[in-house]
Amino acid sequence: MNKVLIIGKGGREHALAWKFASYNSVEQVFCAPGNPGIAKESKVSTIPVEADNIEELLKFAKQEKITLTVIGPEAPLVEGIVDRFNEVGLKCFGPTKEAAKLEGSKVYAKEFFERHGIPSAKYDVFSDFDTATEFLKQRDFPIVIKVDGLAAGKGVSIVKSLTEAELILDDIFHKKVFGSAGSKIIIEDFISGEELSYICMINPFRYLSFASSQDHKARDDGDNGPNTGGMGAYSPANLMDNKLEKKILDTVIEPTIKGIQKDGLEFTGFLYAGLMINEKNEIKVLEFNCRFGDPEAQPVLMRLKSNLFDACLDLLNNKNEFKALEFDPKTAITIVLAADGYPGKFIKDIEIPESVDEVNSKDNGVKIFHAGTYTRSNKVFSGGGRVLNVSCMSESLLNARSSAYEAIKKLQIKNLFFRKDIGQKGL
Ligand code: GLY
Numbered sequence: 001m002n003k004v005l006i007i008g009k010g011g012r013e014h015a016l017a018w019k020f021a022s023y024n025s026v027e028q029v030f031c032a033p034g035n036p037g038i039a040k041e042s043k044v045s046t047i048p049v050e051a052d053n054i055e056e057l058l059k060f061a062k063q064e065k066i067t068l069t070v071i072g073p074e075a076p077l078v079e080g081i082v083d084r085f086n087e088v089g090l091k092c093f094g095p096t097k098e099a100a101k102l103e104g105s106k107v108y109a110k111e112f113f114e115r116h117g118i119p120s121a122k123y124d125v126f127s128d129f130d131t132a133t134e135f136l137k138q139r140d141f142p143i144v145i146k147v148d149g150l151a152a153g154k155g156v157s158i159v160k161s162l163t164e165a166e167l168i169l170d171d172i173f174h175k176k177v178f179g180s181a182g183s184k185i186i187i188e189d190f191i192s193g194e195e196l197s198y199i200c201m202i203n204p205f206r207y208l209s210f211a212s213s214q215d216h217k218a219r220d221d222g223d224n225g226p227n228t229g230g231m232g233a234y235s236p237a238n239l240m241d242n243k244l245e246k247k248i249l250d251t252v253i254e255p256t257i258k259g260i261q262k263d264g265l266e267f268t269g270f271l272y273a274g275l276m277i278n279e280k281n282e283i284k285v286l287e288f289n290c291r292f293g294d295p296e297a298q299p300v301l302m303r304l305k306s307n308l309f310d311a312c313l314d315l316l317n318n319k320n321e322f323k324a325l326e327f328d329p330k331t332a333i334t335i336v337l338a339a340d341g342y343p344g345k346f347i348k349d350i351e352i353p354e355s356v357d358e359v360n361s362k363d364n365g366v367k368i369f370h371a372g373t374y375t376r377s378n379k380v381f382s383g384g385g386r387v388l389n390v391s392c393m394s395e396s397l398l399n400a401r402s403s404a405y406e407a408i409k410k411l412q413i414k415n416l417f418f419r420k421d422i423g424q425k426g427l
């Protein structure tokens with residue numbers, strides 16, 4: 001009897017749980033801690049253990065004899081959850097603590113890129129306000145400041161002037177708003193172009209590519225406003241073609257696999273390369289994440305036709321023969337509904353109407369994944385910044401977009417906002 005444990009509670013984990021539960025070979029899916037939308041999926045149960053409670057998760061996985069554990073968010077990976085599961089012989093899909101530094105430390109990632117010839121922006125590392133400010137006085141703007149450690153999507157700033165930079169450096173080094181994640185920073189060249197997410201499943205010997213996708217990180221239409229965790233995504237990304245994909249594989253993914261081998265890193269999991277593609281189709285890596293993207297997972301997993309459970313186990317068992325992952329040729333889109341105020345201080349406890357589940361029960365290609373929701377007295381409320389992910393798969397991007405926006409209109413939930421231009425670049 002195959003049991004899968006998904007760690008996390010967002011839209012990505014909802015999509016993962018929904019996908020794993022769709023396979024006949026998987027008898028049961030658990031999600032820790034999950035959310036009310038996940039709990040409503042058939043064959044899926046949520047358990048009240050937070051993603052950072054590694055010892056409780058381990059105890060549960062042992063007790064239930066979990067076949068495969070899949071880690072959604074980065075924090076438990078950076079804390080070493082995979083190492084702990086591996087110690088007791090449990091199969092866990094994700095990098096070990098050392099390999100997870102590719103996401104957990106921007107400096108570590110930059111050094112990895114340099115060592116293995118992976119294209120990325122020029123950078124310098126600083127650990128105090130004065131030296132960083134002196135450096136910036138000699139530089140042109142815009143420029144990019146990144147804190148070294150995990151910062152929940154808030155650690156990257158594109159800075160347009162020295163005055164703005166000084167305020168950010170003051171926050172990082174004097175006010176310590178990022179805590180120890182900001183003890184070091186990177187200042188790197190600003191790169192213009194279009195962002196593309198290239199996500200694979202890897203082990204130290206091979207990779208299986210997911211379909212391309214494009215995220216929309218800025219809060220407001222037209223890519224304006226502050227950076228968020230992602231306000232929507234669609235797949236396939238319009239930007240991608242065979243030539244560009246080959247270039248990404250040759251210059252980023254294959255050197256990464258070789259680098260992981262050379263450095264002796266244990267990484268069997270999702271690798272997310274955040275890329276910038278300029279008008280000449282030149283590629284630069286903005287960042288590596290060592291987990292699936294959120295919201296990219298939602299449209300990409302809607303399109304996935306291959307068996308993800310088998311693929312995870314085959315990579316963990318280092319099987320020799322692999323078939324490329326297959327995807328529905330249709331287009332899928334996810335539009336994030338976020339609580340007013342997000343990504344700053346946002347409104348909580350917005351009641352989520354039952355109409356959300358009614359949408360899911362209709363067979364019209366629309367699926368709503370829950371993200372920051374919780375249950376109180378049998379009612380569902382918002383608890384996080386990104387609350388719902390209205391998704392749709394259809395023959396064309398045009399249709400997928402209009403069905404998803406139509407579904408949002410019908411929900412009529414107050415105090416949630418969304419971008420009106422998700423996928424517009426692809427039309
Ligand atoms: N969508 C951006 C991320 O998952 O980091």
